[in-house]
Amino acid sequence: MTIIISLLLLASLLPHLTFTAHVNVGIVNGREAKPHSRPYMVSLQKDGRHACGGSLISDQFVLTAAHCQKKNETLTAVFGAHNLKNKHDSVSISVKSYHKHPDFDTDTLLNDIMLLELEKKVQQNHNVKMISIPTQEEDIKPDSVCSVAGWGRLSFKGRKSNRLMETDVKIMNNTECKNKWNNHYSAPKMICVYGHGGSCSGDSGGPLVCGDTAVGVTSFGDPIVCNSRDRPEIYARISAYLPWICCIISNVK
The missing domain is CATH 2.40.10.10 (Trypsin-like serine proteases)
Structure with missing residues (x-):
C-alpha cells in the first residue's frame, strides 16, 4: 500500500516537476570506459x-x-x-x-x-x-543489450565524473514502459531502457548505442532518483x- 501511495504521489508531482531532475542526464553503477574506446x-x-x-x-x-x-x-x-x-x-x-x-x-x-x-x-x-545512426525506421527487440556513456553524476546528488563512464542497459518492452510512464511515453518516438546501471544528472544528449549504432538520445528519467525501475530512462528514438x-x-x- 505504501508503494502504491508513493507512486500516486509521484505521478501527481510529475506535471509540476517537468523532469527538471534530468535536465542533464550521468552514469550510476557503471565502470570507467577504456580511454578513447568511444571516439564518437x-x-x-x-x-x-x-x-x-x-x-x-x-x-x-x-x-x-x-x-x-x-x-x-x-x-x-x-x-x-x-x-x-x-x-x-x-x-x-x-x-x-x-x-x-x-x-x-x-x-x-x-x-x-x-x-x-x-x-x-x-x-x-x-x-x-x-558513429553510425539507423538508415530506416526500426524497433529494437526487448531485452537487447545496449550501452550508454557519459561524464555525469555517479549518483543522484553525487559528484560528476571527470572520466568517461559507461554501463550496459537493456531495452524495455514498450507496453511495460507505457504502463510505467503513461502518457509521458510515446513508443513511436521513444525508447525505454533498464538495468543495474543507467543515466543520471549530466548525460542528457548522449547516445544509446546498440552494436555499433546510435539508436537513441538520452532525454529524461525519474525526477527524484537515478536509474529507477519504476520510472525507467527514456531516449528519443533516432530512427523516427x-x-x-x-x-x-x-x-x-
Missing part, C-alpha cells in the same frame, strides 16, 4: 564546464537533446576527451547553429532532439570518429527522425 562521444560545455553529452554523426554535426540548450546559451563541443581535466587530449569547436526539432515540447520533452552545426569540420583520428536529420544536414552549404 562529445562533451558539450558551457563556460568550460561539462553540461551535456552528444555524438558525432557527421564531420560537421553533433546529435544531442534539444533541452541541452536553453535560450541564448552558447555551447562548445569537445572531441577526443576521456578525462575532461586533460585539456591537451581534446579538441574544442564552437557551435555555429542550433537546430532543435521544430516540434520539441519543453513540458513533455517529446521530440527532445537537436543537431548542432559546428563552426568547422571535425578532423577524424584515432580518438575522434563518427531520419527525414528531419537528413534534411538539416543536406542543407549545409
Whole structure:
C-alpha cells in the first residue's frame, strides 16, 4: 500500500516537476570506459564546464537533446576527451547553429532532439570518429543489450565524473514502459531502457548505442532518483527522425 501511495504521489508531482531532475542526464553503477574506446562521444560545455553529452554523426554535426540548450546559451563541443581535466587530449569547436526539432515540447520533452552545426569540420583520428545512426525506421527487440556513456553524476546528488563512464542497459518492452510512464511515453518516438546501471544528472544528449549504432538520445528519467525501475530512462528514438536529420544536414552549404 505504501508503494502504491508513493507512486500516486509521484505521478501527481510529475506535471509540476517537468523532469527538471534530468535536465542533464550521468552514469550510476557503471565502470570507467577504456580511454578513447568511444571516439564518437562529445562533451558539450558551457563556460568550460561539462553540461551535456552528444555524438558525432557527421564531420560537421553533433546529435544531442534539444533541452541541452536553453535560450541564448552558447555551447562548445569537445572531441577526443576521456578525462575532461586533460585539456591537451581534446579538441574544442564552437557551435555555429542550433537546430532543435521544430516540434520539441519543453513540458513533455517529446521530440527532445537537436543537431548542432559546428563552426568547422571535425578532423577524424584515432580518438575522434563518427558513429553510425539507423538508415530506416526500426524497433529494437526487448531485452537487447545496449550501452550508454557519459561524464555525469555517479549518483543522484553525487559528484560528476571527470572520466568517461559507461554501463550496459537493456531495452524495455514498450507496453511495460507505457504502463510505467503513461502518457509521458510515446513508443513511436521513444525508447525505454533498464538495468543495474543507467543515466543520471549530466548525460542528457548522449547516445544509446546498440552494436555499433546510435539508436537513441538520452532525454529524461525519474525526477527524484537515478536509474529507477519504476520510472525507467527514456531516449528519443533516432530512427523516427531520419527525414528531419537528413534534411538539416543536406542543407549545409
